[in-house]
Each structure stands twice: as C-alpha cells, then as structure tokens.
Amino acid sequence: MKNIKVPALARVEGEGGLYIGLKNGKAVEIRLDIYEPPRFFEGFLRDRYLQEVPDITARICGICPVAYQMSAVYALENALGVKISPQVRALRRLMYCGEYIESHALHIYMLQAPDLLGKESVLEVAAEAPDVVKTALRLKKIGNELLKAIGGRSVHPVNVCVGGFYSWPDAKAIKALLPDMEWGLNAAIDTVKLALTLPYPDLEIDYEFVALHHTEEYGVIEGDVLSSNGRKLSISEYENSYIEEHVRHSNALHSRTVDNNTYLVGPLARLNLNHEQLMPRAKNSLQEFGIRLPVKNPYKSLIARSIELVHFYEEAIQLIKEYKPSGPAHLELKLKAGEGSGATEAPRGLLYHRYKIDARGMVQFAKITPPTAQNLPRIEADLFKLTPKIVSLPEAEATLIAEHLVRSYDPCISCATHFLKLKIAEK
Numbered sequence: 001m002k003n004i005k006v007p008a009l010a011r012v013e014g015e016g017g018l019y020i021g022l023k024n025g026k027a028v029e030i031r032l033d034i035y036e037p038p039r040f041f042e043g044f045l046r047d048r049y050l051q052e053v054p055d056i057t058a059r060i061c062g063i064c065p066v067a068y069q070m071s072a073v074y075a076l077e078n079a080l081g082v083k084i085s086p087q088v089r090a091l092r093r094l095m096y097c098g099e100y101i102e103s104h105a106l107h108i109y110m111l112q113a114p115d116l117l118g119k120e121s122v123l124e125v126a127a128e129a130p131d132v133v134k135t136a137l138r139l140k141k142i143g144n145e146l147l148k149a150i151g152g153r154s155v156h157p158v159n160v161c162v163g164g165f166y167s168w169p170d171a172k173a174i175k176a177l178l179p180d181m182e183w184g185l186n187a188a189i190d191t192v193k194l195a196l197t198l199p200y201p202d203l204e205i206d207y208e209f210v211a212l213h214h215t216e217e218y219g220v221i222e223g224d225v226l227s228s229n230g231r232k233l234s235i236s237e238y239e240n241s242y243i244e245e246h247v248r249h250s251n252a253l254h255s256r257t258v259d260n261n262t263y264l265v266g267p268l269a270r271l272n273l274n275h276e277q278l279m280p281r282a283k284n285s286l287q288e289f290g291i292r293l294p295v296k297n298p299y300k301s302l303i304a305r306s307i308e309l310v311h312f313y314e315e316a317i318q319l320i321k322e323y324k325p326s327g328p329a330h331l332e333l334k335l336k337a338g339e340g341s342g343a344t345e346a347p348r349g350l351l352y353h354r355y356k357i358d359a360r361g362m363v364q365f366a367k368i369t370p371p372t373a374q375n376l377p378r379i380e381a382d383l384f385k386l387t388p389k390i391v392s393l394p395e396a397e398a399t400l401i402a403e404h405l406v407r408s409y410d411p412c413i414s415c416a417t418h419f420l421k422l423k424i425a426e427k
Contacts, residue, residue, distance in 0.1 A: 034249075060368070068368075098147040101316070102140045138180075209265075211269040217277055219270060241257060266375065278307070352368070
C-alpha cells in the first residue's frame with residue numbers, strides 16, 4: 001500500500017482532496033474529492049424578488065462576481081422579454097473587461113507562474129524579480145479600479161440590476177482610467193512575451209472545447225454555445241446537450257455532454273474557438289509571437305489568458321473612449337410570469353443560469369451551472385494521463401506535480417460546490 005497525502009491545495013479558491021488508486025502501478029481510480037460544504041445559493045434565491053438576484057449571486061465568488069451577475073440578469077431579462085439598450089450592453093462588456101483583467105493578472109502571475117518557475121509562491125518570485133510582481137499588482141489593480149468605477153466597488157459590485165444599471169457611472173471617472181489602460185495594454189503584451197518563455201510540462205489532450213461564440217465580437221455575453229465537435233446551440237438549448245450529475249465523492253455536480261463525454265470550458269476553449277474575433281493587437285500577438293492554434297496543453301492556458309489580457313485591455317480602451325452615457329441607465333420592468341436562461345463567459349469558462357419567476361417577479365426556481373463544475377470530470381480525466389509520470393516519484397514531488405495540473409485550470413471550488421489532499425493508494 002502506498003499513500004501520498006497533502007494537507008490542502010494552495011492558491012485555489014475552496015477546499016478539496018485528490019485520491020489516486022493504483023493497481024499494479026497503474027491508476028484505476030482518480031477522484032477530486034470536493035468536501036467544501038454545499039452553499040445552497042439556488043435555494044436562497046427562491047421567493048426573492050428578481051432585482052435581489054444580481055446582488056445575491058455576486059456573493060458566489062469574490063474573484064468573478066460580475067460573471068454571476070451578468071448571467072443572472074440576462075436570464076431574468078429573457079424571462080421578462082426585456083431588450084437592453086446598446087449603451088447598457090457596451091457598459092456591461094466594459095465591466096466584464098475589468099473582471100477579466102483583474103482575474104487573469106491574478107492567475108497568470110500569482111497562482112500559476114510560481115508553479116512553472118518552481119517557486120513556492122509569488123513571494124519567492126518577488127524576492128528574485130520584484131519589478132515583475134509590481135507589474136502584476138498594477139495590472140490587477142487597474143482591473144479592480146475599472147470595476148469600482150462602474151460597479152461602485154471592485155468586489156461584489158452593487159450597480160448591476162435587471163434591465164441595466166442603477167445609475168450611469170461618472171464619465172469623467174471612467175475616462176480618467178485611460179492612461180493606466182494604455183500602460184496596461186503594453187504590459188499585457190509583455191506578459192505574452194513572458195508567458196512564452198515559461199517551461200511548460202509536456203501534456204497534450206484531445207479536448208472537446210466548449211465556449212460561447214459570437215460572430216461579431218469575442219464571445220463573452222450572448223451568442224451561441226459552440227463545441228469544437230461541431231455542436232452549436234442557442235443558450236436556451238444548453239441543457240438539451242450538457243447535463244449535470246451527482247457523483248458520490250463530491251459536493252460539486254459534474255457536467256458531461258449527452259453523449260457522456262467530458263469537455264473543457266475556459267481560456268483554451270475560448271481562444272481556440274474564437275480567435276478570429278480577437279481585438280487587432282491581441283490577434284497580432286498570436287501571429288507576431290508564432291502561437292499556433294489549437295493549443296491543447298492544459299498548462300498553456302496561461303498563454304491563452306495572456307492573449308486575453310491583451311484583448312480585454314484593448315477592448316476596454318475602445319469602450320472607454322466611446323463611453324457617453326445618455327438616456328435611462330435601466331429599463332422600467334413590466335413584471336410577468338416567465339422562464340429564461342442566460343450564459344456568459346466567466347474568466348474560468350461558460351457560466352449558465354436559468355430562472356422561473358411568477359407574476360410578481362419572485363423567483364420560483366433557479367439553476368446555476370458554474371465553469372469549474374463543468375471542468376471537474378475533465379480534470380480527473382487529465383490526471384489519469386498524468387499519473388504514469390508521477391506514481392514512481394517521491395511523495396512531495398508527485399503531489400506538487402498533481403497540484404500544478406489542477407491549478408492550471410484555475411478552478412474555483414467554492415463556486416463549484418454545489419480541493420487538496422492527495423492520496424495515492426496501491427490496491
């Protein structure tokens with residue numbers, strides 16, 4: 001019997017464990033044991049007025065609250081038949097730019113890069129390369145400042161409502177961010193250069209990539225649910241092809257296709273499916289630095305995030321320059337009973353919501369499918385690919401390599417419950 005134990009996986013949101021069962025030196029069972037307790041948000045939302053939903057769902061995650069707000073408001077607006085104005089839509093995309101900037105800067109520099117550099121944490125990186133960490137912190141701070149300017153605060157913004165925003169953000173305050181945004185765009189391009197110099201483990205996976213796709217812009221809000229296997233669905237058809245199931249070892253649901261296949265959502269899926277819609281300088285970065293698509297190495301999701309960092313700084317600059325608030329910031333809602341679904345692309349991947357409301361606008365049913373729950377079966381499958389490379393290694397080294405792979409997905413376990421003690425057992 002061989003056991004390897006790790007107290008907890010660091011630098012991910014939430015808690016869980018990894019069990020690897022071996023027979024004759026080969027992995028026969030791998031489980032991501034999610035033991036963080038269920039959070040019951042779908043239950044909390046019942047009998048709540050629809051305008052409470054964006055503020056409640058934002059509390060699901062402190063890193064990507066905007067994603068939970070946006071998927072919720074689109075679903076509820078679809079239930080009411082509401083069509084938002086182009087100005088509100090543009091401001092929603094700008095707010096989403098802020099979330100991608102702060103989340104991607106955090107993951108690239110502080111969560112995954114230390115793994116690839118063989119460092120215990122970003123503090124070790126800071127001791128050797130303080131200027132790099134200062135750049136990372138400034139990149140992230142700019143995203144937070146943008147969220148604060150639009151949403152009232154950077155964590156759990158309070159200005160989002162069904163039908164638009166409670167009030168237009170001050171145009172002067174928004175445009176004052178332009179110099180920092182221009183600096184951030186150049187720093188993001190330097191981040192791509194840095195990302196390409198990092199040592200990535202050799203692991204290629206033949207994924208089914210799934211992401212929102214929009215013909216006129218990089219898929220973040222609205223569009224169709226596109227699969228690299230050719231499946232293309234409207235958002236309202238999502239549950240016809242992607243199903244959730246309980247598994248004994250996890251408090252998080254696991255998602256599969258109706259064909260019982262695992263699939264991958266997140267930056268690799270978005271970049272491989274949507275690179276034609278990247279902003280010009282982000283698209284130029286692909287060509288200038290010789291990045292060939294599709295990228296199938298899960299560790300290289302860091303490269304995909306760096307390209308997206310360029311894209312979202314670039315798009316933010318454009319949207320800020322165009323920002324001229326006029327007219328109502330939100331629509332007056334005409335309440336009626338209905339059902340609607342919505343999906344947006346959180347930094348970690350596709351995030352789906354569906355609600356039923358009554359004639360008073362009170363929520364009668366809520367369903368939330370976060371990106372990490374969709375990726376969990378795929379992470380377990382990838383660990384099967386990795387295990388032959390680590391089973392003969394010392395405990396500490398095997399554990400570290402397994403953690404690195406899981407962290408490369410940037411899993412948000414707290415969001416998914418609905419991770420890491422590693423245990424390898426020879427049967």
